[in-house]
Amino acid sequence: EVQVDELQRLLAGMxxxxxxxxxxxxxxxxxxxxxxxxxxxKLAEQDRSAQLEKEVAMLREKIHHLDDMxxxxxxxxxxxxxxxxxSKTVIQAKDAVIQELKERVAYLEAENLxxxxxxxxxxxxxxxxxxxxxxVRSKSEYVSRYVGSTCPPATGVPCPAAQQx
Numbered sequence: 718e719v720q721v722d723e724l725q726r727l728l729a730g731m732x733x734x735x736x737x738x739x740x741x742x743x744x745x746x747x748x749x750x751x752x753x754x755x756x757x758x759k760l761a762e763q764d765r766s767a768q769l770e771k772e773v774a775m776l777r778e779k780i781h782h783l784d785d786m787x788x789x790x791x792x793x794x795x796x797x798x799x800x801x802x803x804s805k806t807v808i809q810a811k812d813a814v815i816q817e818l819k820e821r822v823a824y825l826e827a828e829n830l831x832x833x834x835x836x837x838x839x840x841x842x843x844x845x846x847x848x849x850x851x852x853v854r855s856k857s858e859y860v861s862r863y864v865g866s867t868c869p870p871a872t873g874v875p876c877p878a879a880q881q882x
Contacts, residue, residue: 721797731787
């Protein structure tokens with residue numbers, strides 16, 4: 718943004734100089750025309766006329782050069798603005814991905830807590846039944862039936878966290 722501001726300031730200066738040079742050129746052309754019409758025979762006026770013609774040619778060249786520079790600076794400003802807009806778009810997309818990932822993490826944490834509660838409840842049931850079962854089941858046996866569960870219904874994607882348990 719600082720570079721864009723600097724380039725815009727430079728463009729404004731070049732445009733001002735461009736207008737100034739155009740005005741000088743018109744003044745020089747007007748004076749040249751006046752000198753030619755008043756006394757075309759005098760040598761001093763012929764010298765002045767030649768000098769003014771050279772000056773006008775030089776000013777035209779400067780104006781052409783300034784026009785080229787102005788167009789170049791305008792292209793650079795447009796490119797910088799486009800880059801800024803592209804960067805904003807990329808940042809917004811990454812922010813959206815980050816937000817989605819945060820939501821998935823929160824969902825998976827909640828699901829994980831729910832599974833731990835279920836496992837504790839099932840273990841307590843097994844312990845309270847006492848001799849019903851000759852062995853105590855491991856956590857992985859309780860969790861294995863949840864392996865095929867999916868993440869939030871909106872996504873329909875298998876939850877990697879559930880499969881890792």
